[in-house]
Amino acid sequence: MSLEGLSDREFRVLEAVIQVYIETAEPAGSQTVVQRFPLGVSSATIRNTMSELEEKGFLYHPHTSAGRIPTDRAYRWYVDNLIRLSPPSSEDQRKLQAELVPSRSAMEEILRRAAQVLGVLTHELGVAVAPAFDRVVLDKLDLVAVSSERLLLVFHLKSGAVRTIFVQVAGHMPAEVVQRVAQTLNDRLAGFTLLEIRTTLAERLRDADSSAGERELLNIFIEEGEEIFGLPSGPEAVVLGSAQMLAGQPEFASSGRIRDLLELTERRDLLQQALSARRSTGLTITIGGENNDSRLAGFTLVTSSYRSGDLSGVIGVIGPTRMPYDKIVGLVDHTSRLVEGLME
Numbered sequence: 001m002s003l004e005g006l007s008d009r010e011f012r013v014l015e016a017v018i019q020v021y022i023e024t025a026e027p028a029g030s031q032t033v034v035q036r037f038p039l040g041v042s043s044a045t046i047r048n049t050m051s052e053l054e055e056k057g058f059l060y061h062p063h064t065s066a067g068r069i070p071t072d073r074a075y076r077w078y079v080d081n082l083i084r085l086s087p088p089s090s091e092d093q094r095k096l097q098a099e100l101v102p103s104r105s106a107m108e109e110i111l112r113r114a115a116q117v118l119g120v121l122t123h124e125l126g127v128a129v130a131p132a133f134d135r136v137v138l139d140k141l142d143l144v145a146v147s148s149e150r151l152l153l154v155f156h157l158k159s160g161a162v163r164t165i166f167v168q169v170a171g172h173m174p175a176e177v178v179q180r181v182a183q184t185l186n187d188r189l190a191g192f193t194l195l196e197i198r199t200t201l202a203e204r205l206r207d208a209d210s211s212a213g214e215r216e217l218l219n220i221f222i223e224e225g226e227e228i229f230g231l232p233s234g235p236e237a238v239v240l241g242s243a244q245m246l247a248g249q250p251e252f253a254s255s256g257r258i259r260d261l262l263e264l265t266e267r268r269d270l271l272q273q274a275l276s277a278r279r280s281t282g283l284t285i286t287i288g289g290e291n292n293d294s295r296l297a298g299f300t301l302v303t304s305s306y307r308s309g310d311l312s313g314v315i316g317v318i319g320p321t322r323m324p325y326d327k328i329v330g331l332v333d334h335t336s337r338l339v340e341g342l343m344e
């Protein structure tokens with residue numbers, strides 16, 4: 001007996017069925033397996049072996065077909081025991097390198113390009129989650145008036161990242177007021193993580209010496225601190241490539257499955273929850289029913305975390321459970337390393 005309690009024959013037949021279905025998207029019949037794989041047994045023997053694999057939960061039998069289709073359990077067996085992580089082809093590496101070149105682009109733009117090229121190369125839906133900033137330490141702040149009712153707040157983070165956000169004010173703020181408030185913010189907040197700042201902001205600013213104008217502006221930071229110092233980490237942090245390539249897969253030929261795909265692309269909150277849990281887990285493959293949310297039961301997620309200093313995020317693909325796992329795992333892992341390189 002071999003892995004998962006399978007005999008050697010069951011092992012080889014299951015591998016053959018999975019390969020046929022991944023390549024053709026058609027249920028694999030015993031005759032097809034005999035013709036394509038030198039297993040040294042008859043079509044009848046393979047048919048009986050398929051029945052045994054079905055009883056063990058590795059294959060199922062669509063009622064309109066004489067062939068078998070792998071179950072989620074079969075794909076998990078395949079991923080854990082048979083695929084080998086290999087680098088992308090030279091051509092795919094060239095395409096990735098052409099899209100992910102060092103530049104001054106914002107992190108979100110780098111991730112958008114990475115998700116897009118991953119989708120094109122894999123024919124799946126490229127996805128990414130921008131870095132979480134909660135644990136990143138604030139180095140300093142700049143506060144600049146850009147109009148009579150808007151200030152530009154510039155975050156300089158210890159990781160080297162720079163982020164900006166607009167702060168709405170009731171009316172014109174004198175330049176000296178803005179400057180003194182910026183100094184107070186730096187004196188009271190620099191050296192703490194953004195999470196620490198959000199949870200203690202009122203306490204840190206409440207007793208600051210200030211004029212009436214300064215107090216008015218400081219109160220805006222106290223009242224809106226959760227939003228101001230909560231750099232995107234929710235659904236808005238999810239970046240998607242184009243779903244066009246994935247929509248062309250045979251699994252989405254029916255209108256019902258297309259609706260599932262459209263709902264998936266619109267539910268950034270669902271994707272954010274599923275992906276953010278993977279920030280510190282390296283390479284992760286979640287197949288069909290292994291996903292915690294039943295709305296993802298028809299999909300496989302292949303992701304790899306990327307990290308630079310205190311910043312971490314996730315990049316990968318979402319697609320049907322039928323996918324060329326060996327190729328996709330290599331592409332996702334390679335892309336995450338390229339993204340890490342651009343963050344350094």
